[in-house]
Amino acid sequence: MTAGATAPGGDIKRILLNRSDYYSMTGGHGACRGCGEVTAIHLLNSLSHRIGDDRTAAHLRTLDDTLARLTVLLESLPPTSSRRARVTDTVAELERRLYLYESGPTGNGPASTVIANSTGCSSVYASTMPFSPYLDPWVNGLFQDAQPLAVGIFEGLVSGLVGEVRALRLARLLLDGSYDPSVHETALSTLSWRDFTAEERALIPVVLTISGDGAAFDIGFGALSRVLAGGTPIKSLVLDTGGYSNTGGQASTASHAGQDADLARYGSAHAGKQESRKEIGLLASFHPGVYVCSVATAFHGHFLRASADLLGFNEGAALMIAYTPCDTENGMPEDQATARSRLAVESRVSPLFTHDPRRGTTVAQRFSLEGNPEPDALWVTTTLTYRDARGQLQLKTMPLTPADFAIGEQRFAKQFRWLAAHEEDRAMPIADFVELRAHERTARVPFVFTTDRSGHLVKMACSASIVALVEDRKRYWQTLQFLDGKSEAVLAVHHRVEVEAWASKYSEALDARESALDVIAKAMADLATSSEAPAGGPLRLGLGFGGQMEAPAVAAPAAATAVAERPIWLDEADVPRCNDCATCYQELPQLFEKATIVLDGQPKTVGRMRPEALDGLELTAELTARITRVKATCDAEIIQ
Numbered sequence: 001m002t003a004g005a006t007a008p009g010g011d012i013k014r015i016l017l018n019r020s021d022y023y024s025m026t027g028g029h030g031a032c033r034g035c036g037e038v039t040a041i042h043l044l045n046s047l048s049h050r051i052g053d054d055r056t057a058a059h060l061r062t063l064d065d066t067l068a069r070l071t072v073l074l075e076s077l078p079p080t081s082s083r084r085a086r087v088t089d090t091v092a093e094l095e096r097r098l099y100l101y102e103s104g105p106t107g108n109g110p111a112s113t114v115i116a117n118s119t120g121c122s123s124v125y126a127s128t129m130p131f132s133p134y135l136d137p138w139v140n141g142l143f144q145d146a147q148p149l150a151v152g153i154f155e156g157l158v159s160g161l162v163g164e165v166r167a168l169r170l171a172r173l174l175l176d177g178s179y180d181p182s183v184h185e186t187a188l189s190t191l192s193w194r195d196f197t198a199e200e201r202a203l204i205p206v207v208l209t210i211s212g213d214g215a216a217f218d219i220g221f222g223a224l225s226r227v228l229a230g231g232t233p234i235k236s237l238v239l240d241t242g243g244y245s246n247t248g249g250q251a252s253t254a255s256h257a258g259q260d261a262d263l264a265r266y267g268s269a270h271a272g273k274q275e276s277r278k279e280i281g282l283l284a285s286f287h288p289g290v291y292v293c294s295v296a297t298a299f300h301g302h303f304l305r306a307s308a309d310l311l312g313f314n315e316g317a318a319l320m321i322a323y324t325p326c327d328t329e330n331g332m333p334e335d336q337a338t339a340r341s342r343l344a345v346e347s348r349v350s351p352l353f354t355h356d357p358r359r360g361t362t363v364a365q366r367f368s369l370e371g372n373p374e375p376d377a378l379w380v381t382t383t384l385t386y387r388d389a390r391g392q393l394q395l396k397t398m399p400l401t402p403a404d405f406a407i408g409e410q411r412f413a414k415q416f417r418w419l420a421a422h423e424e425d426r427a428m429p430i431a432d433f434v435e436l437r438a439h440e441r442t443a444r445v446p447f448v449f450t451t452d453r454s455g456h457l458v459k460m461a462c463s464a465s466i467v468a469l470v471e472d473r474k475r476y477w478q479t480l481q482f483l484d485g486k487s488e489a490v491l492a493v494h495h496r497v498e499v500e501a502w503a504s505k506y507s508e509a510l511d512a513r514e515s516a517l518d519v520i521a522k523a524m525a526d527l528a529t530s531s532e533a534p535a536g537g538p539l540r541l542g543l544g545f546g547g548q549m550e551a552p553a554v555a556a557p558a559a560a561t562a563v564a565e566r567p568i569w570l571d572e573a574d575v576p577r578c579n580d581c582a583t584c585y586q587e588l589p590q591l592f593e594k595a596t597i598v599l600d601g602q603p604k605t606v607g608r609m610r611p612e613a614l615d616g617l618e619l620t621a622e623l624t625a626r627i628t629r630v631k632a633t634c635d636a637e638i639i640q
Contacts, residue, residue, distance in 0.1 A: 029133040030125035034334035036324030036341060037122055037239040039297045041210065044237060044320070045113060045136065047307050048206050052112020055202060056101060063098045066171050067091060073175060087174055093167040111137050113206045114153055118146040118220065120212035121245050121326075144220035146209040147227040150234045154207045158193040165200050166191050201233065201314040209236045213254035214244040217280050224319075228287040233314045238280065240350070241326035242411075253278035256349070257472055258465030259411040272415065272465055276472045281321050282479070285355040285367075289316035292355040296323040298342035301587050302352055302371030309356060316357070323350040331410020340408070342582075346373055346380045347405035348477040353484070364485030373589055376486055378474070379431060383596035384449055385603035386457040393598050396449060396457065399431040402473040403448045403466050415466045419447050419459040430462050434470050567619060568627050570609045578606035583633045587626055591617075 031038045070091050077084035103109055113136045117123045123140045126132050141149040166188050173179035187195075193204070216224055216238040227234065242259065244250035251259075251273050258272045285292045291313040293306040303322075310318045325340040327333065332340055344350040352371040359365045369375040379399035388394050406412035419427055423445045428436075433446035446467055447459040462470075481487055568591065570584075576599050584592040584607040591613045596603055617623075 031121070032125075032326075032328055032334065034327050034337045035121075035125075036297065036322075036326065036337040037241070038125075039337065040237065040239060040295075040303075040322040040324050041122065043297060043300075043303060044307050044310075044322075045115075045208075047304065048113045048208070048311055049135075051308070051311055052206065056110070056112070059203060060098070060101055062168075063094055063101070066168065066175075067094055067098065069175055070094070070171055083174065083179075086170065086179070090167050090171050090174065093163055094171065097164045097167075111205060113137075113208055114157070115139070116141050116146045116150040116153060116207070116209045118209065118211035118215040119143045120215055120239075121241075122210045122212065122239060143215050145223055146211050146215065146220065147224045147234065147236060150207045150209045150236075151227055151230070151232050154204070154232055154234055157207065158204055161203060162191055162193065165196060165203070198314065202312075204233070204314070206311060207234045209234065211236065211238050212245065213238060213240045213242065213280075214250070214252045217254045217278055218252050221280070225283075225287065228284055228290050228317045228319065231289060231316045234317055235310055236317070236319045238319065238321045239324045240321050241324055241329060243326070243329055245326045245329045254280075256406075257468045258406065258415050258463070260414065272412075274465075276468070277476075279476060281319070281353065281355075284319045287317075289357050290355075291316070291318040291357065292321075292353075293319075294321045294323075294351065294353050296341045296345050296350060296352065298338045299345060299352060299371055299586055301583070306354055309354065313356075313358075329411070331413070332408070343405050343408070346382070347400050347402050348379065348473050349402045349405050351477055351480055353480050362485075363483055367480070367483040367485070369480055369484045369486070371586070371589075373585065373594065375481070375484075375589070378477070384451070384457070385455075385596060385598075386451045387455040388457075393601055393603060394457075395596060395598065395603075398429070398449060401431050401448070402470045403430045403446075403462050404450075406466060406469060407448055407450055407460060412466070415463040416448075416460040417463075419445065419461045423461065427459060427461075430467065430470055434467065434474060566614055567617075567624065568631060569614070570607075572608075575606050575608045576604070578608070580605045580607065581633065582607070584630055587630050588623075 029038065070087055074084065074087050074091065077087065101109055115134060115136050115138045117126065117138060117140050119140060119142060126134060126138070126140070132138050139149070139153075169191075170179065170184075170188060173184060193201070196204075211220060211224075216236070224236065227236075240254055243252050243255050253275070254277060255273050255275075257274065257276050260272050281292050281294045284290055291310060293310060295303045295306050297303050306320065310320050323341055323344050325332065325337045325344070327337065330340070345352055352369065354368045354370070355366050356368070357366055359368075373380045379401055381397060382400035382404070384396045384398060386394055386396065407416055426443055427445045427447050430446040430448055433441065433444060436444065446462045448462060450458060450460055452458050478487070568588075570592070575595075576597065582594075585594045591610060592607050593610050594605065595608050596605055598604070
């Protein structure tokens with residue numbers, strides 16, 4: 001299976017494959033305009049090509065050097081020695097592999113990536129055999145078996161690589177003069193890919209599966225689970241559109257509560273899909289030794305970091321769930337895929353996370369919510385722009401909930417209605433409504449703020465299905481926070497505050513007791529000296545305080561010390577000049593935040609410094625590197 005065998009125009013393809021700036025697909029694919037799936041495939045495969053190109057170049061240098069040293073050794077050995085025969089055989093095997101790396105039968109050399117594609121949108125818009133827009137070896141498998149097919153492809157690829165790894169190991173032993181048949185022969189003759197070192201596993205081409213959420217979440221889930229548990233280091237990309245897009249938007253277990261979908265009851269008399277979404281990312285994370293990430297292409301920095309980690313993870317299987325909006329089935333304009341992808345993350349509908357077994361032994365060490373806006377908060381704070389009765393632009397700050405996401409897509413349209421005038425006194429924002437207990441919700445009407453066609457602020461009442469959606473996404477986000485250790489950290493802080501409060505109260509009580517005893521003693525002494533009662537007689541004591549005793553002042557905790565030198569900052573006067581490239585608040589959410597301002601009577605989205613962002617900042621090496629990248633990306637006239 002070689003690159004260059006599927007797409008028409010072999011000469012053009014060969015030129016593309018030999019370029020350093022690789023692409024993942026040629027033009028001419030049949031995907032919808034604005035398809036979120038194509039963006040995810042392009043980004044992941046392009047990075048895989050770049051890594052594969054660098055890996056191959058480095059390995060060619062290793063092969064050249066090893067062959068040169070073996071040639072020198074060969075010239076020094078007697079013609080009839082057994083060692084000479086071994087060196088000769090090793091040279092022949094490595095020269096054969098060198099030929100395959102440099103060109104091979106097709107002249108293109110080895111492919112960096114091999115793709116097994118489940119039947120679905122991603123296979124249908126890839127046209128039909130023998131033509132394909134993919135620049136990689138590509139095969140279309142059945143709806144449910146892409147991962148088992150990939151395991152077979154992987155085993156086939158490594159069976160050819162085992163001979164090369166064996167020859168390289170033998171070459172090192174021969175060059176060192178340490179080869180001993182009685183010690184090394186058995187291990188070399190029974191070598192398999194599971195015995196490879198990390199460097200040797202990196203030589204295996206990436207075997208990637210591409211599946212829609214219907215194939216991965218539903219029909220193929222059993223096969224996927226088996227492969228994840230098996231430990232074969234294949235990579236799986238799941239394109240999450242929230243339904244079976246290729247067959248007209250059937251509901252899948254990736255679909256959300258409340259959305260209209262084929263094969264789910266829909267229409268004005270029905271409430272849409274009733275079941276909550278299955279979280280395949282969490283299920284996969286608790287398979288042994290599996291790398292898992294949930295990503296969105298709109299968050300480009302996080303997407304590329306997670307892609308690099310996924311491609312470099314060879315200790316076991318790796319899974320990427322990419323939120324890929326489908327304009328046709330989700331009911332949105334074709335040019336809104338990136339905006340909707342970003343909003344899905346910001347509203348907690350599809351949060352970002354990574355689970356990397358290499359990070360540590362505890363769950364909190366392996367899970368990370370880095371990349372999400374305001375990861376410590378329940379909801380992200382957003383700003384809605386609207387026109388008041390005089391037509392003046394106004395800003396309204398509010399929590400961004402899944403309901404605010406849902407109101408922008410046709411699949412949830414019937415779940416909202418105009419809030420009636422007689423409901424105003426019972427209306428409550430849905431973010432507050434979901435915090436109420438069941439009996440407290442009686443007669444309450446949840447709503448979300450939005451704007452009408454004139455830009456005026458209006459309230460839209462939410463159905464029970466939207467309430468269920470918000471509650472489901474809230475539970476999921478809080479589960480991720482718990483796995484990331486944020487709940488534990490919050491509890492620790494609360495516990496420390498509570499302990500300190502009780503200690504303070506105890507200290508105050510002791511001080512008050514001592515003060516009271518001093519007052520009593522003084523009063524008794526004063527009475528005793530002024531009294532005419534006989535000494536030693538009964539004393540009738542009455543005490544009265546003209547004012548309330550003050551508790552001793554408690555020292556306030558020391559404020560967090562800001563870093564001595566500001567590693568990065570943004571002057572408030574320069575905020576209007578921001579072009580909202582999103583780099584600062586996506587790469588450094590602990591320092592920057594997304595905001596909306598009014599500039600020349602028009603709303604403008606900007607990035608700005610968080611208040612007190614530098615207080616108590618721990619300037620780690622990783623944070624310093626990220627600050628350097630942000631400085632390099634942003635306009636030098638804005639960030640100083």
